[in-house]
Amino acid sequence: MSLKKMSIDQKTLADKKLTRNTLAKEIIAQSIYMKEKGLTPGHTGNISARYEDGFLITPTGVPYNQLKPDQIVHIVSLEENCDEQKLWDQSGFRPSSEWQFHRAAYQANKSIKALVHTHSNYATILACAGKEIPPFHYMIAAAGADVIPLVPYAIFGSKQLSDGVKISMTGGKACLLAHHGQLAGEGTLAKAMELAEIVEDLAHQYWALLQLGDVKLLSKSEMKAVHQKFKTYGQQNI
Numbered sequence: 001m002s003l004k005k006m007s008i009d010q011k012t013l014a015d016k017k018l019t020r021n022t023l024a025k026e027i028i029a030q031s032i033y034m035k036e037k038g039l040t041p042g043h044t045g046n047i048s049a050r051y052e053d054g055f056l057i058t059p060t061g062v063p064y065n066q067l068k069p070d071q072i073v074h075i076v077s078l079e080e081n082c083d084e085q086k087l088w089d090q091s092g093f094r095p096s097s098e099w100q101f102h103r104a105a106y107q108a109n110k111s112i113k114a115l116v117h118t119h120s121n122y123a124t125i126l127a128c129a130g131k132e133i134p135p136f137h138y139m140i141a142a143a144g145a146d147v148i149p150l151v152p153y154a155i156f157g158s159k160q161l162s163d164g165v166k167i168s169m170t171g172g173k174a175c176l177l178a179h180h181g182q183l184a185g186e187g188t189l190a191k192a193m194e195l196a197e198i199v200e201d202l203a204h205q206y207w208a209l210l211q212l213g214d215v216k217l218l219s220k221s222e223m224k225a226v227h228q229k230f231k232t233y234g235q236q237n238i
């Protein structure tokens with residue numbers, strides 16, 4: 001059927017499908033990039049992007065290089081009390097087992113439009129040592145706050161873990177998850193991936209500094225000035 005012959009409803013549906021397909025392809029591309037960059041051992045990471053009233057997220061148990069756009073799962077609502085049976089198409093693929101903390105991050109921070117979760121090495125090492133990342137470097141401000149906080153341990157898929165993520169992501173865009181990994185969110189999928197890479201680099205640097213034993217931190221006022229400068233000039237160009 002040509003576009004001209006479509007009713008308005010059909011055209012809206014076709015447009016929606018196109019948008020979803022484009023976003024799903026971008027999620028797959030970022031998943032493959034994450035694997036190729038060595039940011040996620042095995043297939044332990046997951047990626048999502050806001051879509052309509054909910055979000056699209058990678059499915060559980062499908063290798064990234066075998067993902068197809070229609071396997072990317074649509075969680076239709078951010079509501080806590082929404083019946084799980086109605087949250088996604090039960091006849092299709094199941095979402096990542098960590099979908100609940102993606103929802104918690106979207107609930108917590110409206111500026112976050114996409115999320116990357118990985119078990120990247122150095123972020124995970126610090127998270128297993130029970131350490132947050134303090135402002136030893138000005139780029140900590142890229143994560144939106146003066147520290148990259150540590151969410152206390154709770155088993156994956158639990159409400160307790162989601163509640164911890166919600167608290168941490170309210171004031172910032174990235175956090176470490178104790179005995180687990182990291183979560184980074186931004187305005188686009190590409191920026192969320194870039195932030196996850198920044199968090200991993202900062203974790204590596206902080207880990208190395210801890211070996212030296214004398215970590216010097218930036219003051220509150222120095223960090224305030226960095227946040228201000230990021231607002232003015234755009235953090236991605238610094």
Ligand SMILES: [Zn+2]
Pocket residue numbers: 044045098117118119156180181
């Ligand atoms: Zn995980």
